[in-house]
Amino acid sequence: MIRLRQALVVEGKYDAARLANLVDGTILTTDGFRVLKDRALQDLLKRLAQAQGLILLTDSDAAGFQIRHFVTGLVGAQHVLQAYVPAIPGKEGRKAQPGKEGLLGVEGVPDEAILQGLQTALAGAQPPQQETDAPQRAITYTDLYAWGLSGTANSAAFRRRFLRKLGLPPRLSKKELLAVLNTLYTYEGLCAQLQPEVQTSDG
Numbered sequence: 001m002i003r004l005r006q007a008l009v010v011e012g013k014y015d016a017a018r019l020a021n022l023v024d025g026t027i028l029t030t031d032g033f034r035v036l037k038d039r040a041l042q043d044l045l046k047r048l049a050q051a052q053g054l055i056l057l058t059d060s061d062a063a064g065f066q067i068r069h070f071v072t073g074l075v076g077a078q079h080v081l082q083a084y085v086p087a088i089p090g091k092e093g094r095k096a097q098p099g100k101e102g103l104l105g106v107e108g109v110p111d112e113a114i115l116q117g118l119q120t121a122l123a124g125a126q127p128p129q130q131e132t133d134a135p136q137r138a139i140t141y142t143d144l145y146a147w148g149l150s151g152t153a154n155s156a157a158f159r160r161r162f163l164r165k166l167g168l169p170p171r172l173s174k175k176e177l178l179a180v181l182n183t184l185y186t187y188e189g190l191c192a193q194l195q196p197e198v199q200t201s202d203g
Contacts, residue, residue: 001021001022001023001024002022002023002024002025002115002118002119002122003023003024003025004023004024004025004026004055004118004122005025005052005053006025006052006053006054006055006081006125007025007026007027007028007048007049007052007053007054007055007179007183008023008025008026008027008028008054008055008057008118009027009028009029009030009045009054009055009056009057009071010027010028010029010030010057010058010106011029011030011031011032011058011059011064011067011105011106012029012030012031012032012105012107013029014092014094014105014107015029015057015105015106015107016028016029017107018106018107018114019057019106019114022111022114022115022118023118025179026048026052026176026179026180026183027176027179028044028045028048028176028180030058030067030071032063032067033063033066033067035067035070035071036067036070038169040168040169040170041169042074043168044168044169044180045071045074045075046074046075047184048180048183048184049075049076049079049080050075050079051183051184052183053079053080053081053125054071054075054079054080054081055080055081055082055083055118055121055122056068056071056072056080056081056082056083057083057084057085057106057114057117057118058106059085059099059103059105059106060084060085060086060087060088060103061087061099061100061101061103061105062100062101063100064105068082081121081122081125082121083117083118083120083121084117084120084121085104085106085109085113085114085117086109086113087103088103088104088108088109088113089102089103089104090102090103090104090108091104091108092104092105092107092108093108136186136187137186137187137188138182138187139178139181139182139185139187139190140178141174141178143187143190144174144177144178147190147194149162149177150174159177162194163177165193166193168180
């Protein structure tokens with residue numbers, strides 16, 4: 001398993017599920033071409049690119065390269081590492097028909113090819129700067145529950161409202177949400193932002 005300090009961006013949920021078994025790090029999806037129109041998702045990718053950098057791993061077909069070029073232009077090439085998988089003919093088992101170009105997507109490519117693509121991309125990365133500050137307290141699933149963002153009767157509506165306030169996509173999963181919050185915010189900073197929200201929700 002490869003540990004990533006950059007956020008890994010793939011096209012769809014099946015790609016993300018596959019990569020979750022190969023990498024330790026933040027994995028986000030473009031939901032295919034949705035990234036071309038979703039301003040909240042675009043803003044999130046820009047913020048993550050500035051905070052930790054992105055690794056793009058898209059399919060090897062024309063659509064994958066269109067998404068790759070769009071995201072790279074959106075966030076700035078200097079913030080992106082490009083990871084590629086080979087163009088292998090075939091179709092994924094869950095699909096009735098192969099894709100338009102008859103190539104396997106990221107989800108169908110062998111592990112070795114995915115890991116090689118990631119390692120090649122990481123070889124061109126700048127070494128991380130030394131941390132000078134003391135480690136900050138991580139935001140946890142327990143915090144999400146304590147803040148009312150998950151696990152309670154009204155948590156879904158509260159989470160959507162709070163994510164809109166932060167300018168984050170409302171469709172983030174709990175795992176994605178936790179990774180994003182730990183990248184972009186401190187525990188103390190979020191507590192301060194949540195306090196008036198919690199009071200309004202309780203009141």
